[in-house]
Amino acid sequence: MPGAERVEGTPLGAAPQGGAPRTVWLTTESDPGLLSARAAALRLQEQGRTAHLVWNPVTGETAQLLPTTSAANGALTDRGVDHAAEGRVCILILVIGRTLAPFTDGPLTGLADILTWLDSWEVARQWPAGAPAAPSERALWSSSRERIWARGGHFGHCQVPGAHSDSPGAISPERILGAPHAVAAPTPPRPPEPRRGGGHPQRDVCEHDIMDPPGGVGSSGLDTRPRVGALPS
Incomplete structure (x- = not known):
């Protein structure tokens, strides 16, 4: 992503398998006021985990671990089908925040640039599974998830078929997808x-x-x- 800090050392995943492009939103379960995007990315590497982009929505800082064309293998499901390798791209965005405190309730600094980047990879601005539920309201897996997943667009980690996660919590798709497009500087x-x-x-x-x-x-x-001249009287 343009402007994101590059964090080297993450092993590259497999090439995407094709299908509708999609983005999956996850959370770090940490405080964005105490953790930078770079620090979160390095911690992710130490834990043997990965994502494409780490974003601090308070500061706007971003750090990129993987190129978009490399799958984040094993990052979405523990077993079964590896959905992280599906789609022409399947971009994982790890947001510094907590599931129980939806990050869309706070500042979303830099979101317009992230959405513009995702637009360039043809990820549709749609949330086909509906708004992610709070952890206490999360529905059980059903076969309809597979059909919804195949449509592409944006998903919470808890909405990925086969995933056992509450992340990212009850965030607002409207606040994310409604972010304006980044505007280029006017030509003098x-x-x-x-x-x-x-x-x-x-x-x-x-x-x-x-x-x-x-x-x-x-x-x-x-x-x-x-x-x-004056007329005679």
């Missing part, structure tokens, strides 16, 4: 081209430059029309 206006031979820029000729002045009004702006 071009300076006027100088007149041939140097000198001041040539001014466009206006209509009043080529028309004769109205009758009786000279170039001085004074009324030069002959005065009519």
Whole structure:
């Protein structure tokens, strides 16, 4: 991702298997006021875990461990089908925050840049499984999850088929997907081209430059029309 700090040393995963692009949101279960994105990424490496991007939503800091075209193998499910390798891309974003304190209730610094990056990988701005539930309300796995997962878009880790996770908690998809697109800086206006031979820029000729002045009004702006003498009483 442009602007993200690169954290080297994470083993590359397999190439994606194809299918609809998707993004999965997870949380670190730590305080964003105490942990930087780089520190969280290094801790992830020490634990033998991985993700594509680590994001601190309070400071806006991001750290990238994997290229987008490398799967985060084994990061979503403990056994069975490795859904992290599905899709043309399956981008895992690890947010520094806690499941019991949804990160969308606080600042989302830098989210517009992240969404623009995901847009460039054609991850649809949709949340087909609906809003993730709070841990106490998490539904049991059902076969319909597989069909929803196949549609691509954005998911919480708790919504991935076969995952046993409460992360990221009851976050708001509207606050995430409604982030504005990053706007490029406006292009400054071009300076006027100088007149041939140097000198001041040539001014466009206006209509009043080529028309004769109205009758009786000279170039001085004074009324030069002959005065009519007073009529005899």
